[in-house]
Amino acid sequence: MNQELKQVGMRLRVARQGRGLTLEELAADAGMSASTLSRLESGKRQASLELLLPLTRRLGMSLDDLVFVEQRDPRVRRPVVKKDGMVIAPLAPEGAPVATYKITYPPTTEIPPLRVHEGFEWFYVLCGKVRLFLGDRDITLESGEAAEFDTRTPHAMCAADGRKAEILSIFNEAGIKMHTHNHEPGE
Structure with a gap:
């Protein structure tokens, strides 16, 4: 599994917790079991559009927010x-x-x-x-x-x-x- 997909579960968990939702609440709103959501968040279940779309809608975020790729070096190297x-x-x-x-x-x-x-x-x-x-x-x-x-x-x-x-x-x-x-x- 590539690095970007490994981050999806963690970002999903952070977004859910940031909105004060339990696993059960978000899973029910997205039409899936709490077990499925838990496995997505822990990386034990591979993310798919079918699973992610209802979750992102309920969380008020885009798919890009979950699979955002940080490619550049975060250090600032500009001349004084x-x-x-x-x-x-x-x-x-x-x-x-x-x-x-x-x-x-x-x-x-x-x-x-x-x-x-x-x-x-x-x-x-x-x-x-x-x-x-x-x-x-x-x-x-x-x-x-x-x-x-x-x-x-x-x-x-x-x-x-x-x-x-x-x-x-x-x-x-x-x-x-x-x-x-x-x-x-x-x-």
Whole structure:
């Protein structure tokens, strides 16, 4: 039996338990015996469309949810970007639905230029302190604090107190371009 089919029983059990159903309840709703369902979940009975279709309907899931194949390496291996003294480490694969980065800000005394782009940004301070310039506000966030804001508001961030700072940041496609690509003045 191939690896994908071995996972069907386990995924079926997790889905059933996640919905708070007993073997007997789900089996009755799907028109089969609890023994048959138990053997499917334990891998002692081979899955067939005839058995799986009524189960997936009752569980509110698709067949793909049961036979999902994880083929790619889960590790993220993308190059770090260095820009304006910052170190920007991608934490999600290229094209992921959520763009996540670890950004290290160097010590600085200069206030970076405010920028504007479409979308929202969220960040969490891992260590150090971060100054967030948001419109006319100057906000200092410490380790363990987070912020979320509309990036159509002029904004900039840098380390505070003359020490480096590290954040986890999540932003949209426009934010990726703004933070990881070099820009000429006026861009």
